[in-house]
Structures are given as C-alpha cells and as structure tokens.
Amino acid sequence: MTARPANTHQARLLRLLRDSGPNSRAQLGDQVDLSRSKLAVEVDRLLETGLVVADGLAASRGGRRSHNIRLAPALRFLGVDIGATSIDVAVTNAELEVLGHLNHPMDVREGPVAVFEQALALAAKLRATGLADGGFDGAGIGVPGPVRFPEGVPVAPPIMPGWDGFPVREALSQELGCPVMVDNDVNLMAMGEQHAGVARSVGDFLCVKIGTGIGCGIVVGGEVYRGTTGSAGDIGHIQVEPDGRPCACGNKGCLEAHFSGAALARDAEAAARAGQSTELAARLDAAGTLTAADVAAAAAAGDATALELIREGGNRVGQVIAGLVSFFNPGLVVIGGGVTGLGHNLLASVRTQVYRQSLPLATGNLPIVLGELGPAAGVIGAARLISDHVFSPA
Structure with a gap:
C-alpha cells in the first residue's frame, strides 16, 4: 500500500504536482509558503516515501540548476463510475491521465454483488494489459444515488433496489487491497469537469447530470459540497408539477418523473403510438422500444415532435436550475449525462428559461x-476523489 504524506505541506506539494505536472523545486517554492530549507526537507522526505521521483534538470533561472520533481510514474488509480444502465472503469496515472478505459452495459437494479463482480472483471482486464502491474494505489467509486460519504455507503437510493446500506467502501477495499472512496456519481462528474474539463478555472459552479435520473453536483470554493448527510444536489426530486406523474421516490410531479432519460423515452413511445411522429414510429417499429438517443436522432432529422419533447424537458430543467442560480449565484452551469446527446436543442431551452427567470445580476455573466469530458468525466472524478484521499496527511 502506498505511503501517505506526513503533513499538510507534503499533501499540498503532491496535489500541486498532480494538478500541474512536473515542477522544479524553485517553482514549487514559489507556490507553497515554505523557506528553501524547509521545502528541501519536505521534498527529500517525499522522495524517500517513493511518492515522488527526481525527473531531470529544470530550466535555469540563474545560479545552480534545480531538479524537476514529479509524481512517481508507477502510481495507479482506479476510477469506477456506476450508472443506472452501464459501468465505466478506467486506470489513471498519478496526474489523472486516463491510460485505459472500458465500458460495459449493466442494469444497476441487478444489485451490488453482480455489479461489482462486473466492475472487478473490467478492472482485472485493464490490469492484464500491463497498465497496473503493481496493483492499484487507490480506487474511487461513483454510484447513482445518495451516499453517506464518511462511510462510503449508499442510502435508500430510489433507482437502486438492494443497495441500501451496502458497505461499498469496505467490500471493495478488501477485494482490491487498496484504499477506496465512494461518492454520488454526479459529484464525481463535477470533480472530473473541474480537474480536466470545462470547469477547470471555476471555483463555484453547478454540474447537472441528466441521465436515467437527474442530479446536481455543487462545487463551492473549489470543493464539492455534500450537505449534512450527503444528499445535497438531489434536484431530480424537486416538484415541477403539482399532482404530476408518480415518481420512483414515492412522490408525485418530480422533475425526474417528467424529464429524464426514462421519462423522455416513455413520452416518445406514447407520441409514436399516437401517430404524432412518423420518424419516432419508424424507430419504434425497428427496435421495439425507444431511448433518449432515438429522440436525439429524430430531432436531428428535424422531427417536430422530438424537438417539442426536448424543448418541454429543457424548460422544466431550466425552471429548476433558475431557482438554483438565484439561490446559489454560481459562476458556471455544466450540463452532462446520457441525455446530453440532445445537445444544443436541450441547452437552448434550458438557457432561455434560466435567463428569463433568474435575476440579471445572477445571470449577467x-x-x-x-x-467537455462525456463518459470520462465520472472516472476522472473518481480518480480525483481517491487521489485527494491518498494525497492527504495520514
């Protein structure tokens, strides 16, 4: 098992090297508030742990040339992003570059044992290619439901029967022989976009994932905000229609019941059967069922019914986001998840609604x-989560 840094200075140095790549001692000294002698002591201690290695001479800044320092090239993190209908598994290096990435369709309702068997099989496949000969130094796991974060345990997730209270962190830590951290999949998507995507330079932003369910990652001052019990951002269960459709959570009129991947597919099938769209009807005849991807394809072909379904859904999502924007005043709103195949049609109606409803001061810029990252956002976020843990003081 990898050594952990001994103090906050070492942890800070490791995270700097993760986020900005190899650096000279002089450059590191500019970024952390340490005297040259104290910095030298901390870097030497990190070299002894094997977490960092010397990496050639840095460019001269006058005087003796300093050595570049980088994170150990052999460090490996495993990112596992469990969605409602698929699993993504990736191996990264310490700088969180994805070295190998596999995806497999899987229904989360098959339960934790079956899902983790599949996830471990995918991880073993990646290891077998020589990407992680020495095993993993840590694993981050995302699940599509609320998580009690300190224990790494899902809590009463509406679309995950059989998962309530399952000790994900403990079970996988034993299987993999390394530290494991577990979080909600939307929080990990937010962390991925923050690390390597569209939110790179933003301290306060919202990341809305629209897939089988709908959730929101909230980043405040560069840190994910999880709330008191880990359920912050559960916006799919905000009511958008009084006495509306029944939702999997037991309430009526939730955003998720009216616009999510599943709701969109159901509405598209109803429209096709009612003869409102020849394009959707043809797709339904061919496949026997419709998905959000079919609606996206029909809209791209100019189908008026598909475009209207997307516009209505975007309006509902925009209505909820407008409330969040007025309340939180973020610097950016990122929209991701499976339904983003609907692309700019969806984005246009969300934007219209938010700009119309929220105060100009909140929406001006x-x-x-x-x-930006598509399906890689979750696995990069998972690697970021576990690297934050490994690169924190023991």
Missing part, C-alpha cells in the same frame, strides 16, 4: 454549457 453566467455560461450554461455542455460538459
């Missing part, structure tokens, strides 16, 4: 954009 507010970009509302699609995520």
Whole structure:
C-alpha cells in the first residue's frame, strides 16, 4: 500500500504536482509558503516515501540548476463510475491521465454483488494489459444515488433496489487491497469537469447530470459540497408539477418523473403510438422500444415532435436550475449525462428559461454549457476523489 504524506505541506506539494505536472523545486517554492530549507526537507522526505521521483534538470533561472520533481510514474488509480444502465472503469496515472478505459452495459437494479463482480472483471482486464502491474494505489467509486460519504455507503437510493446500506467502501477495499472512496456519481462528474474539463478555472459552479435520473453536483470554493448527510444536489426530486406523474421516490410531479432519460423515452413511445411522429414510429417499429438517443436522432432529422419533447424537458430543467442560480449565484452551469446527446436543442431551452427567470445580476455573466469530458468525466472524478484521499496527511 502506498505511503501517505506526513503533513499538510507534503499533501499540498503532491496535489500541486498532480494538478500541474512536473515542477522544479524553485517553482514549487514559489507556490507553497515554505523557506528553501524547509521545502528541501519536505521534498527529500517525499522522495524517500517513493511518492515522488527526481525527473531531470529544470530550466535555469540563474545560479545552480534545480531538479524537476514529479509524481512517481508507477502510481495507479482506479476510477469506477456506476450508472443506472452501464459501468465505466478506467486506470489513471498519478496526474489523472486516463491510460485505459472500458465500458460495459449493466442494469444497476441487478444489485451490488453482480455489479461489482462486473466492475472487478473490467478492472482485472485493464490490469492484464500491463497498465497496473503493481496493483492499484487507490480506487474511487461513483454510484447513482445518495451516499453517506464518511462511510462510503449508499442510502435508500430510489433507482437502486438492494443497495441500501451496502458497505461499498469496505467490500471493495478488501477485494482490491487498496484504499477506496465512494461518492454520488454526479459529484464525481463535477470533480472530473473541474480537474480536466470545462470547469477547470471555476471555483463555484453547478454540474447537472441528466441521465436515467437527474442530479446536481455543487462545487463551492473549489470543493464539492455534500450537505449534512450527503444528499445535497438531489434536484431530480424537486416538484415541477403539482399532482404530476408518480415518481420512483414515492412522490408525485418530480422533475425526474417528467424529464429524464426514462421519462423522455416513455413520452416518445406514447407520441409514436399516437401517430404524432412518423420518424419516432419508424424507430419504434425497428427496435421495439425507444431511448433518449432515438429522440436525439429524430430531432436531428428535424422531427417536430422530438424537438417539442426536448424543448418541454429543457424548460422544466431550466425552471429548476433558475431557482438554483438565484439561490446559489454560481459562476458556471455544466450540463452532462446520457441525455446530453440532445445537445444544443436541450441547452437552448434550458438557457432561455434560466435567463428569463433568474435575476440579471445572477445571470449577467453566467455560461450554461455542455460538459467537455462525456463518459470520462465520472472516472476522472473518481480518480480525483481517491487521489485527494491518498494525497492527504495520514
């Protein structure tokens, strides 16, 4: 198992090297508030732990040339992003570059044992290619439901029957023989976009994931805000329609019941059967079922019904985001998840609603954009989560 840094100075140095790559001692000294002699002591101690290595001579700044320092090239993190209908597994190096990434369709309702068997099989496949010969130094896991964060345990997740209270962190830590951290999948998407995506330079932002369910990652001052019990950002269960459709959570009229991947597919099938769209009807005949991807394809072909379904859904999402924007005043709103295949049609109606409803002071310079990383956002966020843990004082 990897050594952990002994103090906050070492932890800070490791995170700097993770986020900005190899650095000279002189450059590191500019970024952390340490005297040259104290910095030298901390760097030497990190070299002894094997967490960092010397990496050639740095460019001269006058006087003796300093050595570059980088994170150990052999460090490996495993990122596992469990969605409602698929699993993504990736191996990264210490700088969180994805070295290998596999995806497998899987229904989360099959339960934790079956899902983790599949996740471990994918991890073993990546290891077998020589990407992580020495095993993993840590693993981050995302699940599509609320998580009691300190214990790494899902709590009453509406779309995950059989997962309530399952000790994900403990079970996988034993299987993998390394530290494991568990979080909600939307928080990890936010962390991924913050580390390597569209939110790189933003301290306060919202990351909305629209897939089988709908959730929101909240980043405040560069840190994910999880709330008192870990359920912050559960916006899919905000009511948008009094006495509306029944939702999996037991309430009526939730955003998720009216616009999510599943709700969109159901509405598209109803429209196709009612003869409102020849494009959707043809797709339904061919496949026997419709998905959000079919709606996106029909909209791209100019189908009026598909465009209207997307516009209505975007309005509902925009209505909820407008309330969040007025309350939180973020610097950016990122939209990601499976339904982002609906792309700019969805984005346009979300933007219209938010700009119309929120105060000009909150929306004057507010970009509302699609995520940059697609399916890699969750696994990069998972690697970021576990690296934050490994690169924190023991």
